[in-house]
Amino acid sequence: MRRNKVLSIGAAALALGLTMTACGTTKEDGKGGGSDAACDLKLAFFGPETGDAAGLGKPIIQGAKLAVDQYNADADCKVELVKYDSQGSPDAAPGLARDVVGDESIIGVVGPAFSGESAAAGPIFADVGVPTITPSATNPTLADNGWDTFHRALGNDATQGPAAARYIKDTLKAASVFVIDDASEYGAGLAGIVEKDLGDAVKGTDTIQQKQTDFSATVTKVTSAKPDAVFFGGYYAEATLLIGQLRDGGWDGTFVVVDGVKDPAFLDAKDAAEGTIITCPCIPDTDPAVAQFAKDYEAAFGEAPGTYAAESYDAANIFLDGIGDGIDNREDMLKFVNDYDEKGITKQLKFDDKGEPADVHVYAYTVKDGAIVPEGEIK
Known part of the structure; x- marks a missing residue:
């Protein structure tokens, strides 16, 4: 991941004795708004933690949490993942979105998870400039609203x-x-x-x-x-x-x-x-590209990755790459995400001007002997 490159560069710089703040950024370095702000950053998960659709929300939460936990293991300044439980309801989404935008320490949202809540919350995020990357909302019209803040980590x-x-x-x-x-x-x-x-x-x-x-x-x-x-x-x-x-x-x-x-x-x-x-449009956890992720996920949570865990991990890591580069505000993070072009575990992570991914795949699975088994990509 690109973040690993950033951390290795940071380590080399420290070895050379360069003067850096505890958070790795200063107002003068052109990357962020000051070391204090950079030490109090949050990412938000927006989607169902409880309710009928909680089963789909759980792996998304855990994928993002794994990314944040891995980042924090090597970071002087920890990033907090906060959860906004929509229960998958479009009716609950606007109020939760207003809560998110009201916390200025949140500079990126993993979600919203579902299309209906994305449509309801999207205008609120767009008005304030909060960048979002959904790992799971697939309705095509979401990309047609003119929201510069909207991004999708999977095919629609x-x-x-x-x-x-x-x-x-x-x-x-x-x-x-x-x-x-x-x-x-x-x-x-x-x-x-x-x-x-x-x-x-x-x-x-x-x-x-x-x-x-x-x-x-x-x-x-x-x-x-x-x-x-x-x-x-x-x-x-x-x-x-x-x-x-x-x-x-x-x-x-x-x-x-x-x-x-x-x-x-x-x-x-x-x-x-x-x-x-x-x-x-979710990559199987048997794919070689996600083998290490799947191993780390199972070690952390005691179960194999569920649907969209890997896409959520990629989405969170895009934001974490920006934080690793010293970004500490929504405006700079939005530009960073819009310009992003790096290899993730699920695909090449790059967005077009509507927020759609440049690299799209759709897979087939079958229920066999009481398990959901991958068949392969639908060409």
């Missing part, structure tokens, strides 16, 4: 949706598909893309609601249509119940879902979940 649904449709057509060779969404900005957006790309293969559509538990009406529509595959745009809480009720209703086709379902809680569906295909 305009890449995941076509990849999912391609997998359904080319790999599953499904002749008929039923498309379901959960009415969220994220789920409905993805379902719309997949429906468009599949064209005449779509034999029916339906919309459910988040927190819904009885899907009997949807099950009736699906079993009547008799599709080879069902595509679901939404999150794991509903997907877990939906696939169980579809199997109980007699449907035996292939269930295809997206990254919002890639959580161990989906495996609570047990045998009903077997064979489910999950698409995700």
Whole structure:
């Protein structure tokens, strides 16, 4: 990582006896606003720590925490990671965003985690100039709002949706598909893309609601249509119940879902979940590029990295690289992030003028023998 280069340069400079402050920056060195400010910096996690979507928030929190803990192990001035628990709710997002911008020691946000809360909080961050890097919010329209502060560390649904449709057509060779969404900005957006790309293969559509538990009406529509595959745009809480009720209703086709379902809680569906295909713009923890990260993560948290832990680690490290360079204010950090172009563990980390990543990949996973197993990149 680039931060390691910065630290090695700093160590060499100290060895040469250069005069430096305890924090490594001064007002005169052109990097920051003073050593005192540089010693009181924070990064924020913005997303679900509790609630129905907490399972998706946990690995994002832990990925960012690992990056901060590793940075602090070698730093004279520690960086604090503070958590703003949105519970994944767009309604809670504006108030939390105002809390973030009110703490001027926060110079970067890892998140918001979900698309709906990103849309609600984005204007507030943009108005004040707080740079954000989401490791998981994938709705394409987020990059079309003109927010200079918005950045995304993964491919959006305009890449995941076509990849999912391609997998359904080319790999599953499904002749008929039923498309379901959960009415969220994220789920409905993805379902719309997949429906468009599949064209005449779509034999029916339906919309459910988040927190819904009885899907009997949807099950009736699906079993009547008799599709080879069902595509679901939404999150794991509903997907877990939906696939169980579809199997109980007699449907035996292939269930295809997206990254919002890639959580161990989906495996609570047990045998009903077997064979489910999950698409995700998240790198598998078996990839050689993330092998050391996965080892460090498991040592720190006692479990393998979950969905978007690695992307969160990369996002946090971009901010930490800036802090390592002596940046201690939002304005300079925003410029640093906008200009960033370094190798991360998940990809080359570089953003276009809309905040989208320059390097995008989408992967397929399958549920096999009670585990979520990577199949490989969808080309």
